[in-house]
Amino acid sequence: MTNNTDLADRDLRVLELAEQYPRPTVTTLREALYWAKKNQHVHYRLDKLEERGLVTTWKDEETETRGPLDPRRATATDAGEALLAEVESDEEENSIEERLDRVEQRLERFEETYGKVKKRIVEAEQQLDEHDKEMREVREDLGRVQQLMENGPMPTMSGEEFEFDRD
Numbered sequence: 001m002t003n004n005t006d007l008a009d010r011d012l013r014v015l016e017l018a019e020q021y022p023r024p025t026v027t028t029l030r031e032a033l034y035w036a037k038k039n040q041h042v043h044y045r046l047d048k049l050e051e052r053g054l055v056t057t058w059k060d061e062e063t064e065t066r067g068p069l070d071p072r073r074a075t076a077t078d079a080g081e082a083l084l085a086e087v088e089s090d091e092e093e094n095s096i097e098e099r100l101d102r103v104e105q106r107l108e109r110f111e112e113t114y115g116k117v118k119k120r121i122v123e124a125e126q127q128l129d130e131h132d133k134e135m136r137e138v139r140e141d142l143g144r145v146q147q148l149m150e151n152g153p154m155p156t157m158s159g160e161e162f163e164f165d166r167d
Helices: 009-020 026-032 039-051 078-093 096-150
Strands: 055-059 072-076
Touching: 009 026, 009 039, 009 055, 009 072, 009 078, 026 039, 026 072, 039 055, 039 072, 072 078
Parallel strands: none
Antiparallel strands: 055 072
């Protein structure tokens, strides 16, 4: 969504979802937003939109009595729907070249992120290989210790034998 308003893109996305879904709860909105890790992130955006009169929110008191934890619901107001229509019409007016430029910019960011993630994966695999090697050595040492314990007495530094109490 191209943003020609003074609203952040994330605010517009929350507004769009509040208009699309029938009376969504904050949890429903959070689940639809990849960047919202907590409900508070959505509450923050809804508060900003409500202050501007673009959404209406309320506590859902029709469900089981939950007290202060009643789900908060939201819906776009007429002003919010008008703003979304304006933004949408602005998007349609953009030339193909402008849209292609935006796609190429996003692709560049994606490729950069992909490169960083791939590098981290390779580093993690190398660390895992090192740990696997160490674990094999520990298993071999443990096997040798078990064999020594099963085969009987062990000599000590003074040459005397040392026996394990096997009870």
